[in-house]
Amino acid sequence: MADHLSGYQARDWDVVDYQMYQDPVSQLFFRGPQAGPLEPGRYIVCLGAAQTFGCFCEHPYPQLLEKELGMPVVNLGYGGAGPRFFVRHPELLPLINDAALVIVQVMSARSEDNDRFVSDGLEYLTVRETGEKVSALKGYTDLLAEHDQRLRWMPPVARKLLRVVKGHPRVRRLLAQTRSNWVANYRDLFDQITAPTALLWFSRRTPGLHRTDRATWWWQRYDDVNSMFGDYPQLVNRSMVKAIAPLADTVVEATTHRGSPQPLYSRFTGEPVDIDSSKDRPDLAKVRNYNPYYPSPQMHEDAAAVLLEPVRRLLGSTRARAGEAAREGQA
Numbered sequence: 001m002a003d004h005l006s007g008y009q010a011r012d013w014d015v016v017d018y019q020m021y022q023d024p025v026s027q028l029f030f031r032g033p034q035a036g037p038l039e040p041g042r043y044i045v046c047l048g049a050a051q052t053f054g055c056f057c058e059h060p061y062p063q064l065l066e067k068e069l070g071m072p073v074v075n076l077g078y079g080g081a082g083p084r085f086f087v088r089h090p091e092l093l094p095l096i097n098d099a100a101l102v103i104v105q106v107m108s109a110r111s112e113d114n115d116r117f118v119s120d121g122l123e124y125l126t127v128r129e130t131g132e133k134v135s136a137l138k139g140y141t142d143l144l145a146e147h148d149q150r151l152r153w154m155p156p157v158a159r160k161l162l163r164v165v166k167g168h169p170r171v172r173r174l175l176a177q178t179r180s181n182w183v184a185n186y187r188d189l190f191d192q193i194t195a196p197t198a199l200l201w202f203s204r205r206t207p208g209l210h211r212t213d214r215a216t217w218w219w220q221r222y223d224d225v226n227s228m229f230g231d232y233p234q235l236v237n238r239s240m241v242k243a244i245a246p247l248a249d250t251v252v253e254a255t256t257h258r259g260s261p262q263p264l265y266s267r268f269t270g271e272p273v274d275i276d277s278s279k280d281r282p283d284l285a286k287v288r289n290y291n292p293y294y295p296s297p298q299m300h301e302d303a304a305a306v307l308l309e310p311v312r313r314l315l316g317s318t319r320a321r322a323g324e325a326a327r328e329g330q331a
Contacts, residue, residue: 007279007280007281008050008053008055008079008280010279010280011275011276011277011279011280012055012056012275014266014267014268014273014275015056015264015265015266015267015273015275016056016057016058016267017267018031018032018053018054019031019032019033019034020032021033021034023092025091025092025094025095026089026091026092028078028089028092030074030075030076030077030078031053031054031060031075031077035072035074036072038072038074038095038098040098041098041099041100041318042071042072042100043071043072043073043074043098043099043100044062044065044066044069044071044072044073044074044099044100044101044102044103044311045073045074045076045095045096045099045101045102045103045195046061046062046073046074046075046076046077046102046103046105047076047077047086047096047102047103047104047105047189048076048077048078048081048103048104048105048107048200048202049077049078049079049080049081049082049105049107049108049111050077050079050080050294051077051105051202051232051294051295052075052076052077052105052202053075053077053078053079054075054077054294054295054300055079055291055294056262056264056291056294056296056297057294057295057296057297057300058297059297059300060075060077060300061202061300061301061303061304061307062074062075062077062103063075064300064301064304065304065307065308065311068304068308069308069311069312069315071100074095074099076092076096077105079123079280080111080122080123080124081107081111081121081122081123082107082108082109082110082111082112082119082121082122082123082182082185083107083121083182083185083186083188083189084111084112084113084119084120084121084181084185085111085120085121085122086121086189087121087185087188087189087192088120088121090192093192093193096193096195097192097193097194097195098195099195100195100196100315100318101195101196101197101198101311101314101315101318102193102195102196102197102198103197103198103200103252103307103311104189104190104193104197104198104199104200104248105200105202106199106200106201106202106203106207106233106236106241106244107233108123108232108233108234108235108236109178109179109182109233109234109235109236109240110123110136110140110178110229110234110235111123111136112178112179112181112182112185113177113178113181114174114175114177114178114181115128115173115174115177116128116129116139116143116174117136117139121185123135123136124136124281125139127139134283135281135283135284136229136234137225137226138283140225140228140229141225143171143174144163144167144171144222144223144224144225144228146168147163147167147168147170147171147222148163151163160223163221163222163223164221164222164223165221165222166222167220167222167228168222171222172222175220175228175235178235179235179236179237179240182235182236182240183240183243183244186243186244186247187244187247190244190247190248196249196314196317196318197247197248197249197250198248198249198250198251198252198307198310198311198314199244199245199247199248199250199251199252200252200254200303200307201241201251201252201253201254201255202254202295202299202303203231203232203233203254203255204231204232204255204256204257204260205230205231205255206253206255207238207241207253207255208237208238208241209238209241209242209245209253220237232293249314250310250313250314252306252307252310253306254299254302254303254306254307256295256298256299256302256303257299258296258298258299258301258302259296259297259298259299260291260292260295260296260298260299261290261291261292261296262290262291262294262296262297263289263290263291264288264289264290264291272289273289274287274288274289275287275288275289275291
């Protein structure tokens with residue numbers, strides 16, 4: 001099955017040139033500029049979704065790290081990707097495992113399979129029963145609407161309250177499957193990565209791992225699809241992050257909303273510009289002159305800033321181990 005090829009380049013052309021290129025091994029398209037010949041152990045790889053790709057951002061955090069560290073950073077961010085997307089593409093593993101360090105973004109869980117949807121690791125879902133291709137937003141909206149139909153006999157206020165605090169058993173079961181599959185796919189992904197790893201939380205809300213985390217953590221709701229998903233990474237809760245955090249060598253939290261929503265300006269005229277999302281996918285047709293969803297350029301600066309010290313620390317440890325191995329080989 002062919003992967004959905006993001007239309008970000010066509011959609012966002014007036015704002016930024018992503019310098020897309022096709023990886024010769026996987027045949028997937030990634031954000032450039034494409035790195036030249038890479039020496040094993042002397043570059044970094046970033047795995048993630050649109051937040052790592054850097055929609056509407058001229059210099060996403062991988063590029064900012066490259067500038068600060070003076071070493072190549074390969075951006076393998078892919079629109080709509082979840083952990084299963086990278087598990088499905090083992091042909092990327094030689095590139096990933098030859099890196100000195102791999103930064104793995106905490107990606108959304110709406111790009112996972114369950115009994116209702118097949119995802120192939122991407123947010124563009126297939127309804128098992130009909131074969132219809134739908135966005136995760138539409139697929140789960142339809143699911144909640146079916147639940148609502150079964151509650152038509154209740155007064156509207158009572159129906160709303162029930163949907164807020166207690167979803168239909170099938171909805172709860174599907175979400176449990178989705179979350180379980182997400183954790184399992186992260187375990188598979190980290191099992192395949194032999195290079196040192198940093199797990200990156202990049203969001204407006206906190207991962208909820210500390211006692212100081214308060215209002216940014218949400219109660220699971222079932223009355224509205226956006227409320228049910230929560231902010232990015234959608235459907236990911238504290239227990240899920242806690243389950244995968246030990247898989248990485250370090251965990252980095254970049255919780256920021258600086259510069260968001262981001263006004264959009266033409267790189268040709270400097271004037272505000274309307275972006276038509278139908279140039280990416282027809283089912284996402286909206287026209288806006290601002291970016292309310294993807295991390296702003298300032299948020300990417302914040303992510304790069306908090307990554308810098310732990311990345312340098314891991315790179316130092318990697319070089320130290322390499323030096324020890326070399327000395328042992330010469331002994």
